Amino acid sequence: MTLPRIEYNHAYLDEQTKRTIRRALLKAVAIPGFQVPFASREVPMPRGWGTGGVQVTAAVIGAGDTLKVIDQGADDTTNAVSIRRFFERVAGAATTTDTGEATVIQTRHRIPETPLAEGQIMVYQVPIPEPLRFLEPRETETRRMHALQDYGLIYVKLYEDIARFGRIATTYAYPVIVNGRYLMDPSPTPSFDNPKLHRSPALHLYGAGREKRIYAVPPYTDVESLGFEDHPFEPQRFSQPCAICGSTGVYLDEVVLDDRGGAMYVCSDTDHCERTAAAPAAAAAAAAERAPSRRAGAYERAHSTRMHTFDEQEGAHA
Amino acid sequence: MYVAVKGGERAIAAAHELLARRGRGDRAVPALESDQVRDQLGVLVSRVMNEGSLYDPDLAARAIVQAQGDALEAVTLLRTYRTTLPRYGATVALDTAGLPSERRVSATFKDLPGGQQLGATFDYTHRLLTDAADDEPAGEGLGTGLRPARPAEAPAAADGHLDARMPRISDLLGAEALLEEHVPSPGDPEPADLTREPTIFPMSRAERLQALARGDEGFLLSLGYSTQRGYGRTHPFVGEVRVGEVEVEFVAPETGEALPIGRIEVTECQMVNQFVGDAVTPPQFTRGYGLAFGRAERKAMSMSLVDRALRADEFGERRVGPAQDEEFVLAHSDAVEATGFVEHLKLPHYVDFQAELVLIRQLRAVHRQRDRAGHETTAGDRVGQSDSIGGTP
Numbered sequence: 235m236t237l238p239r240i241e242y243n244h245a246y247l248d249e250q251t252k253r254t255i256r257r258a259l260l261k262a263v264a265i266p267g268f269q270v271p272f273a274s275r276e277v278p279m280p281r282g283w284g285t286g287g288v289q290v291t292a293a294v295i296g297a298g299d300t301l302k303v304i305d306q307g308a309d310d311t312t313n314a315v316s317i318r319r320f321f322e323r324v325a326g327a328a329t330t331t332d333t334g335e336a337t338v339i340q341t342r343h344r345i346p347e348t349p350l351a352e353g354q355i356m357v358y359q360v361p362i363p364e365p366l367r368f369l370e371p372r373e374t375e376t377r378r379m380h381a382l383q384d385y386g387l388i389y390v391k392l393y394e395d396i397a398r399f400g401r402i403a404t405t406y407a408y409p410v411i412v413n414g415r416y417l418m419d420p421s422p423t424p425s426f427d428n429p430k431l432h433r434s435p436a437l438h439l440y441g442a443g444r445e446k447r448i449y450a451v452p453p454y455t456d457v458e459s460l461g462f463e464d465h466p467f468e469p470q471r472f473s474q475p476c477a478i479c480g481s482t483g484v485y486l487d488e489v490v491l492d493d494r495g496g497a498m499y500v501c502s503d504t505d506h507c508e509r510t511a512a513a514p515a516a517a518a519a520a521a522a523e524r525a526p527s528r529r530a531g532a533y534e535r536a537h538s539t540r541m542h543t544f545d546e547q548e549g550a551h552a
Numbered sequence: 553m554y555v556a557v558k559g560g561e562r563a564i565a566a567a568h569e570l571l572a573r574r575g576r577g578d579r580a581v582p583a584l585e586s587d588q589v590r591d592q593l594g595v596l597v598s599r600v601m602n603e604g605s606l607y608d609p610d611l612a613a614r615a616i617v618q619a620q621g622d623a624l625e626a627v628t629l630l631r632t633y634r635t636t637l638p639r640y641g642a643t644v645a646l647d648t649a650g651l652p653s654e655r656r657v658s659a660t661f662k663d664l665p666g667g668q669q670l671g672a673t674f675d676y677t678h679r680l681l682t683d684a685a686d687d688e689p690a691g692e693g694l695g696t697g698l699r700p701a702r703p704a705e706a707p708a709a710a711d712g713h714l715d716a717r718m719p720r721i722s723d724l725l726g727a728e729a730l731l732e733e734h735v736p737s738p739g740d741p742e743p744a745d746l747t748r749e750p751t752i753f754p755m756s757r758a759e760r761l762q763a764l765a766r767g768d769e770g771f772l773l774s775l776g777y778s779t780q781r782g783y784g785r786t787h788p789f790v791g792e793v794r795v796g797e798v799e800v801e802f803v804a805p806e807t808g809e810a811l812p813i814g815r816i817e818v819t820e821c822q823m824v825n826q827f828v829g830d831a832v833t834p835p836q837f838t839r840g841y842g843l844a845f846g847r848a849e850r851k852a853m854s855m856s857l858v859d860r861a862l863r864a865d866e867f868g869e870r871r872v873g874p875a876q877d878e879e880f881v882l883a884h885s886d887a888v889e890a891t892g893f894v895e896h897l898k899l900p901h902y903v904d905f906q907a908e909l910v911l912i913r914q915l916r917a918v919h920r921q922r923d924r925a926g927h928e929t930t931a932g933d934r935v936g937q938s939d940s941i942g943g944t945p
């Protein structure tokens with residue numbers, strides 16, 4: 235018996251499929267925050283493990299691109315390693331862990347600490363693209379609500395948080411309004427990362443493989459995290475610096491040291507941490523001068539303002 | 553401690569090496585060949601082809617071996633390969649009335665044109681676990697279906713194959729207009745293809761049937777079962793179940809003629825269900841339909857029950873059970889998607905968990921301060937589990 239020979243196309247997805255995905259991406263960019271249905275294909279990893287992100291990356295990555303893949307902010311988590319190796323293998327992609335060097339960054343759950351620049355593409359792996367899903371399980375209903383901009387339900391949910399806990403108790407997948415129109419789930423990134431999306435010079439693409447939806451935040455788009463006048467959006471804060479590199483104002487992982495409550499806090503963004511630790515004295519200066527030419531002045535100002543505010547708040551709390 | 557998350561690359565390689573070793577087992581035992589799986593585990597091969605949406609017993613058998621017998625893993629392998637294949641178009645609709653049936657049973661009529669034929673079935677076998685060494689003498693074995701009494705022959709007319717044309721039970725009832733007509737969609741378009749087009753609810757019946765054909769056998773079985781227990785009752789009768797090989801024809805654009813391109817084995821189920829009718833339309837039985845690759849009777853029957861239940865709106869029935877809810881059924885019937893998302897909970901979630909930790913500590917600190925300040929805590933103030941809008945991703 236001769237078995238048929240199995241061969242896969244270059245970069246795995248065939249060109250026809252890539253074009254289909256690109257069309258969905260173009261539509262997503264044209265209508266920021268709107269979920270565009272697409273015929274999500276199988277890819278050689280399980281649904282729920284980044285198949286949407288993998289398809290988006292496969293559709294946008296070109297010969298001149300350098301890919302970075304992170305999971306939980308880290309380049310060396312197993313699923314990030316697996317996806318990076320996939321693209322090295324099937325697309326012959328150049329890869330990096332350096333945020334500044336990457337032109338395409340596929341991520342799960344984090345936006346890097348290093349400010350993004352024009353020309354960079356963030357690709358998010360999205361589990362549940364619909365921000366209203368846990369308030370209304372039906373797609374036919376939520377589609378109608380988006381069409382009518384009927385977002386009362388989500389404000390009721392946030393209000394209930396305040397009534398119950400005295401504050402908004404949503405810490406990740408914190409809903410945003412994009413371009414003043416569509417309610418969007420920024421994927422389960424911590425709300426800490428939400429401000430990085432506002433007027434970001436990079437292009438942010440979201441791929442939900444299992445749910446077959448693509449959406450986008452184009453560069454320099456308004457992204458407003460929901461809140462109330464008396465209870466505005468507040469990103470998370472950490473009261474201690476990174477135990478390895480000393481960074482403050484970054485997202486930290488808690489590393490449990492023993493069973494007596496001992497713990498240390500370290501950067502979730504491993505690339506940021508390693509580079510900061512390598513140049514501790516000049517950390518701040520280095521971060522500022524890494525890619526000034528590629529960074530938009532407006533964003534830089536906005537970013538440093540945000541960080542400033544952040545530090546002040548932290549100081550007030552300490 | 554922090555180093556624990558490092559070294560992912562080496563850990564993955566080592567894990568895969570171990571997986572291969574575990575899959576191979578004792579090297580003193582000959583390795584399992586995929587043609588053994590194809591020929592001797594045919595029911596499993598059928599399941600993998602169905603949920604993998606690809607009729608190819610050889611590849612399905614290879615996938616089963618590669619997946620170490622994990623059916624869903626094998627389905628995933630098959631689909632991942634299938635999606636890279638070009639799609640040339642839709643075949644001519646299969647003529648199941650013309651299929652020389654290896655098996656054909658009807659629960660609605662004792663006798664019917666073409667007759668009944670038991671064929672290869674586990675029905676009426678005694679489900680006794682036996683020693684594989686026991687050969688069963690013809691006519692006096694335990695009836696376990698384990699060992700053939702005689703070597704395989706061509707399953708010819710001598711075996712009682714009915715070569716007369718067997719009209720479908722639905723056609724027999726249809727002749728009297730007792731059963732709803734089987735009307736193709738207006739214009740009889742090529743069926744939609746869920747694997748090439750976005751999923752948008754509500755779906756056409758053709759799309760629904762395609763989704764059910766790819767759906768998890770166990771899930772559809774349970775849903776079909778639930779309709780029998782009152783969650784969307786449809787009063788089903790098995791009009792007909794048949795298993796056999798059918799010719800597949802394709803119209804080549806060059807010639808414009810339908811050409812046979814091969815034969816596939818299929819299992820078809822026509823479920824006849826409670827009638828509907830009103831002042832205008834005389835009462836008619838309705839139907840549910842199931843079609844599956846290979847020998848897959850349980851799948852085809854479950855599928856036809858769920859297909860019928862999903863037609864609730866069409867017949868103005870009140871939707872009272874999950875099996876009647878299109879979004880619920882179709883969004884959750886795909887086992888590849890389900891298993892991927894359930895199993896992704898193994899992936900690290902420490903960033904989001906950290907966010908929850910920070911919050912819960914803040915909330916508890918506020919709580920403690922309030923207690924210390926001597927305020928009485930009422931039940932309404934109690935801090936419960938926080939909730940995220942995005943859910944656990």
Ligand SMILES: [Zn+2]
Pocket residue numbers: 476477478479480481500501506507508510
């Ligand atoms: Zn650090």
